[in-house]
Amino acid sequence: MNITVNRLPDLTWNRLGMNYGVIRDADNLLRQAAGIDTTQEGLEAGVSYRRIGREEAQRILDAAPAQVPEKIVAGKLPIYHAQRFATGLGGDYDAFVAGLGLDTELLEVAAGERPEAPVLWHVDFYDSSCAVTQQIIHVGKNASLTLIMDYSSAPEACGFAGISTKVILEDGARLHLSKVQMLGRGYLHTDDLGASLGAGADLIFNQLELGGEDVYVGAQVEQIGDKSRFTSRLAYLTRKKGSIDITYNAVQRGRKTESDMSFDGVLYDSAKKIWRGTIDFRNGSAGSVGHENENVLMLSEDAENKSMPLILCEEEDVEGQHGSSIGRLADDILFYFGTRGIDERAAEEMMVDARIGTVTREIPDAGVRERIGSFLQRTV
Amino acid sequence: MAEQLLQVRNLNVSVEDTELLHGVSLDVNAGETHVLMGPNGAGKSTLGYTLMGNPAYHVTGGSIVFDGEDITGLSADKRAQRGMFLSFQTPLEVPGLTLSAFLLSAMRQKTGKPVKIFAFQKELEETMRLLHMDPSFAERDLNVGLSGGEKKKAEILQLLMLRPKFAILDETDSGLDVDAVRTVSAGIEEYQKKRGGALLVITHSTRILEALSVDYTHVLVKGRLVYTGGPELVDDINEHGFERFEAASAAEKKQ
Numbered sequence: 341m342n343i344t345v346n347r348l349p350d351l352t353w354n355r356l357g358m359n360y361g362v363i364r365d366a367d368n369l370l371r372q373a374a375g376i377d378t379t380q381e382g383l384e385a386g387v388s389y390r391r392i393g394r395e396e397a398q399r400i401l402d403a404a405p406a407q408v409p410e411k412i413v414a415g416k417l418p419i420y421h422a423q424r425f426a427t428g429l430g431g432d433y434d435a436f437v438a439g440l441g442l443d444t445e446l447l448e449v450a451a452g453e454r455p456e457a458p459v460l461w462h463v464d465f466y467d468s469s470c471a472v473t474q475q476i477i478h479v480g481k482n483a484s485l486t487l488i489m490d491y492s493s494a495p496e497a498c499g500f501a502g503i504s505t506k507v508i509l510e511d512g513a514r515l516h517l518s519k520v521q522m523l524g525r526g527y528l529h530t531d532d533l534g535a536s537l538g539a540g541a542d543l544i545f546n547q548l549e550l551g552g553e554d555v556y557v558g559a560q561v562e563q564i565g566d567k568s569r570f571t572s573r574l575a576y577l578t579r580k581k582g583s584i585d586i587t588y589n590a591v592q593r594g595r596k597t598e599s600d601m602s603f604d605g606v607l608y609d610s611a612k613k614i615w616r617g618t619i620d621f622r623n624g625s626a627g628s629v630g631h632e633n634e635n636v637l638m639l640s641e642d643a644e645n646k647s648m649p650l651i652l653c654e655e656e657d658v659e660g661q662h663g664s665s666i667g668r669l670a671d672d673i674l675f676y677f678g679t680r681g682i683d684e685r686a687a688e689e690m691m692v693d694a695r696i697g698t699v700t701r702e703i704p705d706a707g708v709r710e711r712i713g714s715f716l717q718r719t720v
Numbered sequence: 721m722a723e724q725l726l727q728v729r730n731l732n733v734s735v736e737d738t739e740l741l742h743g744v745s746l747d748v749n750a751g752e753t754h755v756l757m758g759p760n761g762a763g764k765s766t767l768g769y770t771l772m773g774n775p776a777y778h779v780t781g782g783s784i785v786f787d788g789e790d791i792t793g794l795s796a797d798k799r800a801q802r803g804m805f806l807s808f809q810t811p812l813e814v815p816g817l818t819l820s821a822f823l824l825s826a827m828r829q830k831t832g833k834p835v836k837i838f839a840f841q842k843e844l845e846e847t848m849r850l851l852h853m854d855p856s857f858a859e860r861d862l863n864v865g866l867s868g869g870e871k872k873k874a875e876i877l878q879l880l881m882l883r884p885k886f887a888i889l890d891e892t893d894s895g896l897d898v899d900a901v902r903t904v905s906a907g908i909e910e911y912q913k914k915r916g917g918a919l920l921v922i923t924h925s926t927r928i929l930e931a932l933s934v935d936y937t938h939v940l941v942k943g944r945l946v947y948t949g950g951p952e953l954v955d956d957i958n959e960h961g962f963e964r965f966e967a968a969s970a971a972e973k974k975q
Contacts, residue, residue: 680797
C-alpha cells in the first residue's frame with residue numbers, strides 16, 4: 341500500500357513528477373505503528389492538556405471555524421481537499437493515522453487567557469521505533485499561546501516518526517508554534533499540519549527539519565475569518581541520499597487576510613527535495629495579500645531540486661508575490677566573504693548556519709536553541 | 721626608507737575578452753594614503769577588485785606583489801589573510817548572519833586561533849561608538865535593512881576590527897550625507913593614524929579626503945594611470961575636473 345501525500349491543489353504536467361508525493365510500502369508502518377509518550381512543560385493556569393478519544397476529537401474539529409470539504413475533481417478544475425479538516429499531507433495520511441486508532445492529545449487555552457511562558461512539548465523517539473502522535477491545539481477566543489514542539493532521537497537511530505497536528509484558532513486568537521525535528525539519520529518522518537483560523541486570528545509557524553532520511557512535511561492553513569494572518573518560516577537540511585517533500589498551502593478565504601511564507605533549505609550530496617507552495621485566494625478574500633519566498637542552497641552537483649510555486653486567484657482585488665533564489669553560493673557572496681579572509685568552505689558553513697539561524701532565532705526558548713546548535717555541530 | 725607594501729607592475733586586466741586596465745603600475749608603502757580618481761568608467765573599481773582578487777577580473781599581464789610576496793594568482797581570502805581589505809561600494813546583505821558573528825568568523829579565519837569573546841565584544845562596542853552606530857546593529861543580520869550610510873559604517877567597522885595592513889575603499893563616500901561622511905572619515909582617520917594602515921581611496925569626490933592626510937593622488941583614465949601627483953592634485957581636480965587628463969590620454973593613444 342502506498343500513501344499519496346502533499347497533493348498540489350492544481351495539477352501540473354504529470355511527467356514533472358510534482359503533483360503529489362508517495363510514501364511507499366505503508367502496510368508495514370500500519371502494522372507496526374503505535375502511540376508514543378510525550379511530555380509537556382510550562383502548562384500555566386488557563387492551559388489544559390489531556391488525552392481524548394476519537395469521537396471527542398471529531399466533535400472539537402467539527403466545531404472549528406467552518407471548513408467546507410471540497411470534491412477532488414481532476415482535469416480543468418482545481419484539486420481541492422476532501423477532508424473535513426484539511427491538512428497539508430492530506431486525506432490519505434489522515435486516514436492512515438485514524439486507522440491506527442490512537443488517542444488524540446488535546447492542548448487547550450481558555451478564552452482570553454494569555455500565558456507568558458512557552459509550553460515545551462517534547463517527543464523522544466527511540467531507535468527502531470515506529471510511532472505516531474496526533475494532537476489538537478485549540479486556542480480560545482482572544483487567547484494566545486507559544487508552543488514549542490521538538491522531536492528527537494539518537495543521532496544514528498532509524499525508524500518512523502509520524503506527527504499530526506491540527507490547530508484551531510478562534511476569533512482573535514494567536515498561536516506562535518515552533519516545530520523542531522532533530523531525528524536520527526535513518527528516520528522516515530512525516531509531519532502534518534492543518535489549521536483553521538477565525539476572524540483576526542494570528543498563526544506564526546516556525547518549522548525546522550534538520551534530521552531524518554526521508555521527510556514529508558505538509559501544512560494547510562485555512563484562513564477563514566476576515567483579517568486572519570499566517571506567517572511561516574521553514575528551514576531544512578537534507579543530506580546524503582535523503583529527501584524532503586514539502587507542501588504548504590495558505591488558503592485565504594476571509595477578507596483582508598495576510599499570508600507570508602518563507603522556505604530556506606540546504607541540499608548536500610545527492611539529496612532530493614520537492615517543494616510546493618501555494619497561495620490560494622478564494623472567493624470572498626478581497627483585499628488579501630500573500631507572499632512566499634524560497635531560497636535553496638545547493639552544495640553538491642548531485643543534489644536535485646524541484647520547486648512549484650503557485651498562486652491561485654478567485655478574487656481580483658488581491659496581491660500575491662513569489663520570489664526565489666536557488667543554486668550554489670553566488671560569486672559575489674563568495675568574493676565578499678573572501679575579502680574578509682573567509683574561504684569557500686567556511687563561507688558555505690556560515691551560510692548554512694545563516695539559513696537555519698533565520699528560523700532558530702524565532703524559537704523563544706534558549707534551551708531548545710542550544711540543542712539545535714549542538715545537533716548541527718554533531719551532524720553537519 | 722619606507723617599507724614597501726604593494727607593488728603593481730604593468731597590470732593588464734580583462735573581463736570577458738575586453739581589456740579594462742592597460743599596463744597599470746603602482747607602489748604603496750606601509751602607512752601611506754593613495755587616492756585614485758578618474759571619470760566614470762575609467763576602471764577605478766576594476767583596479768580595486770583586481771588587487772583584491774575578484775575571479776571575474778582576469779590578469780592577462782603584469783604582477784601584484786604584496787608584502788614581498790607575489791599574490792597575482794592568490795584567491796581573495798588568501799589575500800585578506802595576508803592583510804588586504806576591500807570596503808565595498810554596495811555591501812552585500814546576508815539574512816540570518818549577524819554582523820558580530822560574521823566579524824568573529826573573519827577574525828578566527830585571519831588568525832587561525834580562537835578569539836577571546838570578552839575582548840572582542842569590548843572592542844566592538846568601542847568601535848561602534850566611534851562610528852556612531854547603534855550597538856544593536858551588531859546582532860542584526862549583516863547589512864539587512866540598513867541605510868546606505870549605515871552599511872558604509874559597517875564596512876569601516878570591519879576595517880577597524882580586522883586591522884589589515886592595506887585597505888581599498890571603493891567609493892565609501894558615495895550616497896552619504898554630510899554627517900555620515902564626517903563619521904566615516906573619522907573611522908578611516910583612526911585606521912590611518914592609530915593603526916598605521918595604508919590606504920587606496922577610490923573616490924569621485926573630495927569630501928571624504930578633507931580629514932585624511934593624503935600622500936599621493938593618481939588619475940586613471942580609460943584603464944591607464946595617466947598622472948600621479950601629491951595631495952594638492954585633489955583640489956586641482958575638484959576645481960578643474962578631469963578634462964586635461966582625458967585630453968592627454970587621448971593624445972597619447974593617438975601617438
